Amino acid sequence: MPFIWRDSKWLERTPLAGQDHQPIRGDRLILRFSILSRVSVTALITAVVVWSAAVDLFARVQSRGWIVLKNCRLIPNPANDGDSFHVVAGGKEYLFRLYFVDAPETDEMTPRRLIEQAKYFNITVPQAIEAGQTAKDFTQKKLSQPFTVFTHLSDAMGQSRLERFYAFVETKEGDLGEQLVRNGLARCYGFKTAPPGLTSSRIEVEKLQQLEDEAKRDQLGAWGANAGRLNAHVQAPSGFSSFVADRKSPARSAPAHSPDVFPSIAQRGVSLTRRPSVERTASHSRERIPLGNIDINASTEKELTTVPGIGHVMAARIIAARPFRSADDLKRVSGIGEKKYTQMRPYFQ
Numbered sequence: 001m002p003f004i005w006r007d008s009k010w011l012e013r014t015p016l017a018g019q020d021h022q023p024i025r026g027d028r029l030i031l032r033f034s035i036l037s038r039v040s041v042t043a044l045i046t047a048v049v050v051w052s053a054a055v056d057l058f059a060r061v062q063s064r065g066w067i068v069l070k071n072c073r074l075i076p077n078p079a080n081d082g083d084s085f086h087v088v089a090g091g092k093e094y095l096f097r098l099y100f101v102d103a104p105e106t107d108e109m110t111p112r113r114l115i116e117q118a119k120y121f122n123i124t125v126p127q128a129i130e131a132g133q134t135a136k137d138f139t140q141k142k143l144s145q146p147f148t149v150f151t152h153l154s155d156a157m158g159q160s161r162l163e164r165f166y167a168f169v170e171t172k173e174g175d176l177g178e179q180l181v182r183n184g185l186a187r188c189y190g191f192k193t194a195p196p197g198l199t200s201s202r203i204e205v206e207k208l209q210q211l212e213d214e215a216k217r218d219q220l221g222a223w224g225a226n227a228g229r230l231n232a233h234v235q236a237p238s239g240f241s242s243f244v245a246d247r248k249s250p251a252r253s254a255p256a257h258s259p260d261v262f263p264s265i266a267q268r269g270v271s272l273t274r275r276p277s278v279e280r281t282a283s284h285s286r287e288r289i290p291l292g293n294i295d296i297n298a299s300t301e302k303e304l305t306t307v308p309g310i311g312h313v314m315a316a317r318i319i320a321a322r323p324f325r326s327a328d329d330l331k332r333v334s335g336i337g338e339k340k341y342t343q344m345r346p347y348f349q
Helices: 022-062 111-121 125-142 176-182 202-217 221-227 312-320 327-332 338-347
Strands: 003-006 009-012 066-074 084-089 092-098 147-155 164-171 242-245 260-262 272-275
Touching: 092 147, 092 176, 111 125, 111 221, 125 176, 125 221, 164 176, 164 242, 176 202, 202 221, 202 312, 327 338
Parallel strands: 092 164
Antiparallel strands: 003 009, 066 084, 066 147, 066 260, 084 092, 147 164, 242 272
């Protein structure tokens, strides 16, 4: 029998009639069971959501076909910048991030990235922000007319509530990323993939590096910020890649309200091939030239690429490093080591 202390003495505590302590234990068990049930249901729902997201991501990664969105329009949005923007296609809104390229930030929300970009272009942080705004204006102008998007719907992450995807964007002048790089408003940097019609990203990387070298040489965009040429653009824009259906296969035009999906060649007999406007000289078709015949300071890019070991990117670097006292100075060009120098030196005067 329980006792209680009251008025300086112990008193017996008399239970109320019909009082039973067992229901209290039962209530506790019911409460515990209820809590455990709720936790289990919540965990189950979370597991289902995570599994569904994983299946969706896996399906996207495994998809070999390019989704082609035609007649796209730019959606004005404060978050748009040079390489990431909101788009409407067929009445649906998308958020895309360009493959291969990185334009400077337009604000100080990501200071570490902004500082890294400013260091890359050898400019100050305020100049980098200004270059980012110029890139944003450039993209907005280029996308003022209908354009085409090629995407795998690969997750590009980001802070927007709308899921962002990587994409190639083609305007009437060609690939938008290449245009940004050639005008000094972006660098060759970022997520890479084999473009439509190609089996490797290497060719596109080399072309972008060449375009970047040309922009740096001409002091365009961010490369010309210290010379007051931030808004200077290439005078004769050309050579930007386009994505087209193989002429041997029937091309199918996608309506504005739905995407056109081009699966693999084996599935549909339709392939996407790249139509580069810049001539690429294959190694097996290079014109053979006599040894000791090339002038290091006067040779053209085409002549330089006939030398074994020199591609378009290396030729652009050699041209940018002129003048040379002699061909012996080739060693000071970035990317030319002792082995490559020994291979190419006999071809120069």
